[in-house]
Amino acid sequence: MEERIELPEAEGAERKIVGFFCRECAYAAADATGNARVSLPPTIRSVLVPCTGRVSPLHLLKALADGADGVYIAGCLVGQCHYREGNLYALDRIEFARALLESVGVEPERVRMFTMSAADSPKFVEAARKMHETISNLPPLQRK
């Protein structure tokens, strides 16, 4: 990988994190968070998917390739997927993407998976903040 340029923490260096949220649990928790007026880092960009099982490795990698510094999937608790095992498929694909990234020298922690119930807004907030923190502590993702 090419050498990274140390960028000063300036306005221009604002990061972008794409979150794929399932409509059954995570997006519901996101809406609950909004309704409760809880502040979240503006880096997070939410994308609604019906089930985390809809998200393919292509979506994860394309997001990184085209401008995101981090990407995560948030879905139902393990065992409580509304489509039985969609979140387990998602977990597999996250692992796949992480391995792929690692093999080309990109930090695998840029890609993560979180699970939560529809009612668990605090867990949603925690996931968003954790993701923001992780990505803020990493340099912007360099692309060719």
Next chain:
Amino acid sequence: MRCGVFLCECGGNISGVLDLDSLADATRGSGGVVSISRNQFMCGTEGRRLIEQAVEDRGLDRIVIGACSRRFQGPTFERIARELRLGENAVAFANLREGCSFIHRDEPAKAQRKAEKIVAAAVARAGFQSDLPRGRTFLHRSALVVGGGIAGITAAEELAGAGIDVHLVEREQSLGGYMARLSKTFPTEDCAMCSLAPQLTGAALEPRIHIRTLTDVTEISGPPGEFRVKLRQRPRFVSEACVGCDDCTPACPVSVSSEFELGVAKRKAISRPFANAVPSLYAIDKRGQAPCKSACPAGTSASGYVALVAEARFDEAYRVASEPNPFPSVCGRICTHPCESACVRGEVDEPIAIAALKRFVADRVGPETVVEKAPLVHSEKVAIVGAGPAGLTCARDLAKLGYQTTVFEALPVAGGMLKTGIPDYRLPKDVLGREIDQIAALGVEIETGQRAGKDFTIDGLLADGYGAAFLAVGLQKSSEVEIPGAELEGTLRAVEFLRRLNLGEQVQVGDRVVVIGGGDVALDAARSAIRLQKSSGREPDVTLAYRRTREEMPALDEEIEQAIEEGLKVEFLVAPLEIVGKEGRLSALKLQRCELGEPDSSGRRRPVPIDGDFSELEADNVVFAIGQDIVADFLQGCEGVEIAGSQIQIDPDTLMTKKTGVFAGGDAAATGGWTAIEAVAAGSRAARSIHNFLRAEALLEVWPAKDVEARPDADELAAAEVGQRTAVPLRSGAERRGSWEEVVGAYSEEQAIAEANRCLNCAVCSGCESCVRACPAGAIELDQVETIEELAVGAIIVATGHKEFDARRKRPLGFGRFDNVVTHSQLARLLAPSGPTAGELKRPSDGAVPKKIFMLQCVGSRDCTSSGNEHCSAICCLFATLHASLIKQHYPDADVTIGYTDLRAPGKSHEEYYRLVQERGVRYVRSRAGEILEEPDKSLLVRFEDTITRRKNEELFDLVVLAAGLEASSGTTEIAHVAGLQQGSAGFIKEYHPKLRPVDTQRAGIFVAGTAQGPKSIPDTIAQAKAAASRVVSMLSAGYVLTPAQVASSDVEQCIGCGICEEICPQSAVALTAGDSPHAVVDANSCRGCGICAAECPSGAMTLGGFSDEEILAEVMV
């Protein structure tokens, strides 16, 4: 694309943070955007008019809505698009409210930049969105109502009134739900059952309501309008013939805690929860078969006779014990009792002494039981060869079936190995004799001194008019001993040694005896040798030599222990190598030392010789107990029967040998271990098979199907008090050594009853069949099985209710630990005139009427700790007020205190009722309770803080009642999973929209009513049930619905037919076409649009409508 962007101010919710004009400016340049507008409420009429206008004026084909989350108003805008003939997928959403203005209020500049990106993403996405085809589904005019409480009953009645067929499904045995358990209802104080009973009867009589109780919904598939529903109905074991006379419950010996009475009373295994139950039939709580029954080769209902012994009903217990086994007194002594090894009580402390109980009851009732000759029904005679347990059981069972049977026995006495193998100190001969006499009394002829192949032949019998024969010849000789010196004088074979001894021959042993082997026969030989030595005045010197260790010994533990007590010496890990002789007589035994190696085919570790490690034991006798062989002389004149490896070859299904009409079983043709109980079981099976053979019809099951094994759940096991089994009297080892008297004594009546009461009733129903005998209507059907039924319904109402918060989770409050801490639901039972105390308030510990009562509110509600729930349970303040009022009216002197957090009495007439009850003298204290302690007299010391005066108090009460809050019932959680519904906090079903669509769920066509949706009072529940019914009526009245737009579809050209989608689809909505080039086809009615298939598809043929790769990526990339 001609795209219009519509920005919503949301009454300031969005525009208060975002500058919408500048947002519009930033959006103007985006490709394809031809119009931008803003409005205060885009979801309102004005917003709709704006959209309509723009579509018409500017020729829009795509719409971008910048407003709240798609999860809220998405359907509103999709509907507008549909009605404007753009198709619902013409709308893209920019979540400016929950996704931006609400969460970034403190960073408006960043929020603004983010909003621009979100809108741009939506515009880009819109460019990829295309119209989605939709089909029509015609609606079934029927509904499923899940849950038979007041909500379900009300909804069902309402639907039936609208002419809709209703399937009302309840998992308990009766409709009624929680309301049936209440004594009275607030604020009117009218009796709950008086309101409920007419509703119950109404539902039962309404022809359009089809009631199914004991039923679970296991699957819901298909689209709204034609849901396919799978129902699993558990067997009731009582037929419609039940007249409700209640003769069965006194006959049932099993009592368990009553679910209906919420643990404040017991019920029988056969029961009906309350008098007005619908259906009015009783039901048997039979959860399978107890492990003791499963473990018994003969299928004896051990739990059945144990339960009857516990009730001192010995005659009936004897019936249960002797029905499958003609040797209960024998087996009570010498059985290997696999039932005890399986006994679940053994996981708590020690297994029930099942064999000892069997012996007690068989010895007590057996001798006085008069057996009458069984009537002959059939003309065929059956010959049985061998009068051991297999042969005699077969003869008995055939005699009971109406056949003339003759048992031919080679020896001068009947009994087989029971007689010739087992010494008197274990099994007194009169006990065996009595049970054989009872078999003979049925009309079974026993001819002793008749050896097959010599005195008669099987072929001769068959030619002589016998219709069938059963070979139960046993293994009558010891296996060959293949070590040097085996022929020397002084070596003995255990089977022959024991036979001579037990037939009364004079047998002597030398001063030093070594027995080789580790099974029961070896121990019988060893212990007999000890007695022979002692009774001839010598000090016993008997050594048992075994190749492995104690752990691998097949003999019963108690046998080994008793033998050692009697002075047996044991050498482990030694194998006989050679018998050393002097002048033709043995003098010593040379042994090879072994160690344990890998397990062999029996699962036991194999003994492996240690090179060069030998020892020698001086001995006068060596007894070999290392296995038995068949004596095959019966084959003479028995053409066609084959033997291999010491076993007669049989068809394991029918027990028939290779010769038609000749069957075999017991040790000579074993299908299990070589034990007495296996022989009894084989005899029974043979009798059934012979009956089928003779009648040329499969009338009886040779191998009865085993029921699933039942056991108490972990909670019940944890609650069982740890004790120990009642010891049987046992004479001391020293006293026993020289005596042939029976070693083990019998239980007294008191001991037997105490021991039987330790039973945990694993399957609840003990299988004793007392109810079958007691029922005058013949309504008991113990062979009923679970049924699965499939229905098609148009709509579904979920009314699965709540459960009470488990107050044990609040340990300091003592619930579950202290007798006199109860919940309000339990108190309702104690106050109900139909309850266990007939309405008298009696405290659980001593039945005294409590004078001082403390009611503690908010137990598990309004509680932010991890052991409680955050929500207010809504009904508890009034529930406590009602109970306090009832107590005050019944017992004016009672002192009732309600300790509340905040008193909440909204709702019609509730505040007035609260005032009235205050006036009745109930004390309300705003307080917080710290802990509750139990005094020696079972009174309760409550420590609480008065939260108004801030004073800490301690007060003694006779009874404490906890207002345990409401949580979703397990049925609610299960149906949520089955139906794919969302659950919110405490598990309550989430409604589609908390205000606008309060009885709709997230899944179209499924509605919710009652406490499944959240805590609420009875009037609110009924109102909601009627609302849900009304939603169903309006939905079904439309005649048809459109299939969902957002479904998967596969491109025939691209599909490679790999079948991954078919395999992974959670709805089984995808199938491959048949033929040479299969491709995937999606059933749009079953697909629920998750998209797992689209992500897994390796060829890219599968896509999800509304969520194609292009649509998703467009949002990601901007």
